[in-house]
Amino acid sequence: MGTIYWHLQPSSTGASYFTLPGSLIEHVVLMLLLASHFQSKQHVPDSRLRSMGDSQLGTYTVEWGSVILGHYTNAPWCGHCKSLAPEYIKAAKKLADLESPIKLAKVDATEETELAEEHGVKGYPTLKFFRKGTPVDYSGGRTGDEIVNWLLKKTGPAAKELSNVDEAKAFIDASNVAIIGFFKDQSSDTAKNFIAVAGTVDDHPFAITSSEEVFSDYKVDTDRIVLFKKFDDNRSDLEGEQSEKDIKKFVTSEALPLVVEFNHETAQKIFGGEIKSHLLLFLSQESGHFDSYLSGAQEVAKGFRDQVLFVSINADEEDHQRILEFFGMKKEEIPAMRLIRLEEDMAKYKPDTTDLSADKIKSFVQSFIDGKLKQHLLSQDLPEDWDKEPVKVLVSTNFDEIVFDKEKDVLVEFYAPWCGHCKQLAPIYDQLGEKFKENKNIVITKMDATANELEHTKITSFPTLKLYAKEDNKIIEYNGERTLEGLSKFLETGGQYGKAAPDEAEEEDEDDDLPRKDEL
Numbered sequence: 001m002g003t004i005y006w007h008l009q010p011s012s013t014g015a016s017y018f019t020l021p022g023s024l025i026e027h028v029v030l031m032l033l034l035a036s037h038f039q040s041k042q043h044v045p046d047s048r049l050r051s052m053g054d055s056q057l058g059t060y061t062v063e064w065g066s067v068i069l070g071h072y073t074n075a076p077w078c079g080h081c082k083s084l085a086p087e088y089i090k091a092a093k094k095l096a097d098l099e100s101p102i103k104l105a106k107v108d109a110t111e112e113t114e115l116a117e118e119h120g121v122k123g124y125p126t127l128k129f130f131r132k133g134t135p136v137d138y139s140g141g142r143t144g145d146e147i148v149n150w151l152l153k154k155t156g157p158a159a160k161e162l163s164n165v166d167e168a169k170a171f172i173d174a175s176n177v178a179i180i181g182f183f184k185d186q187s188s189d190t191a192k193n194f195i196a197v198a199g200t201v202d203d204h205p206f207a208i209t210s211s212e213e214v215f216s217d218y219k220v221d222t223d224r225i226v227l228f229k230k231f232d233d234n235r236s237d238l239e240g241e242q243s244e245k246d247i248k249k250f251v252t253s254e255a256l257p258l259v260v261e262f263n264h265e266t267a268q269k270i271f272g273g274e275i276k277s278h279l280l281l282f283l284s285q286e287s288g289h290f291d292s293y294l295s296g297a298q299e300v301a302k303g304f305r306d307q308v309l310f311v312s313i314n315a316d317e318e319d320h321q322r323i324l325e326f327f328g329m330k331k332e333e334i335p336a337m338r339l340i341r342l343e344e345d346m347a348k349y350k351p352d353t354t355d356l357s358a359d360k361i362k363s364f365v366q367s368f369i370d371g372k373l374k375q376h377l378l379s380q381d382l383p384e385d386w387d388k389e390p391v392k393v394l395v396s397t398n399f400d401e402i403v404f405d406k407e408k409d410v411l412v413e414f415y416a417p418w419c420g421h422c423k424q425l426a427p428i429y430d431q432l433g434e435k436f437k438e439n440k441n442i443v444i445t446k447m448d449a450t451a452n453e454l455e456h457t458k459i460t461s462f463p464t465l466k467l468y469a470k471e472d473n474k475i476i477e478y479n480g481e482r483t484l485e486g487l488s489k490f491l492e493t494g495g496q497y498g499k500a501a502p503d504e505a506e507e508e509d510e511d512d513d514l515p516r517k518d519e520l
Helices: 054-064 079-097 113-118 144-155 165-173 189-198 212-217 244-254 267-272 289-302 318-326 358-369 396-403 420-436 484-492 502-506
Strands: 068-072 104-108 128-131 134-137 177-182 206-209 224-229 235-239 259-261 277-283 309-314 336-341 347-349 391-393 409-415 442-448 464-468 475-477
Touching: 079 144, 128 144, 165 177, 165 206, 165 212, 177 189, 189 206, 189 244, 224 244, 235 244, 259 289, 277 289, 277 358, 289 309, 289 358, 309 318, 336 358, 391 420, 396 409, 396 442, 409 420, 409 484, 420 442, 420 484, 464 484
Parallel strands: 068 104, 177 206, 259 309, 277 309, 391 442, 409 442
Antiparallel strands: 128 134, 177 224, 224 235, 277 336, 336 347, 409 464, 464 475
């Protein structure tokens, strides 16, 4: 499947990985980090990281109860693997500093293919948590802190008890985000709700305290939940009686910076969060745009905290060029902003100004909230020779006129220039055009769906083939063989041969190339 939306080498960080122990270790967590490129210049001593194979796996996981195991290969194309490598080492070091019994290990997935297959690995990275031999899917984040927090949560209490100020300070200092519930009565409804949320949120550490000393040191006089963070205002408070839903919403929202920088580590939080409306600020680090515009955007973001997520994207990063393409933008247009609604329609909005002042950002977002913005649809210019070849070229502006012709059956291929399956289909599709070029009742067309958007049609995979039938313009999606014979029969039978069942037309073929939200 294509795309549109993690190996270790010697060094010296002081983190400890495990060797074969002579005695039984009580807790072992096993994470299958099936990565295509787990590579780093850092190294952790073999006291805490060890290579193992399939024959050793069952013995160690049952004996120890917990081990983190990283499956890796050396393919150079996996950016996620490169990003995870140093974070995996950070996790190992932090666990060692905490004197945790949790151990880490690695497996070469290219050598241990049966192990990967046994655990249902279908992509890189795939993370698994084994406790006493039983696997559970890893659901935490990709940073060292998040990996450690997730593991500690799975092997200990949902919220750590803090009995004095020193413990509280150490707890807060250990992570970028730390949440403490200040409750004089830990049997209260809100305290119970807090513990319940702590058990379900794996990304951040939770603690609870009834200590008067801790209350006083952090200037807390009534029950409340305080989220401590090493960015923005450093602290956010939630007071009064709160439901589980309210507490979780507070943690999810306040744990993110006012303006989140998009990268491999934050992508999961951005797209997995409850806020689906995102303001994207396209900036250049090299040109100093972050210094010029970020503080103003942060102030504006405070007013839309629960409605719109503010995201900054460094346009200098090569990996982010596809995001620019998705919005029909060129780097010369930076700095710029766009809004997108991550619902089924993936609606995009473009401001009528290039000014990124705080006032203009606020006005743009408020107009979106008020429903005053019109969706921005991408369209290429219509080529002068669009109809000179057997396969006619469509863009947004001529689509309706050509396709909704009640006197002709019109076949449309919605393709993406980068799509491998589309490239394979191209010569066959040209042959199809040649075959039917003299047929006055059939028109063969194609449209680059990444550069041309339609309000009435949303494409979720490439290539997508749709027949717009004459007379009633009924839309029939093709789900047969992508061969000249199959496509010909589809046309000759008026869309009966090879047509997709209603539910199939709505589902994405696992063999197709999918435009994915995490690319944004």
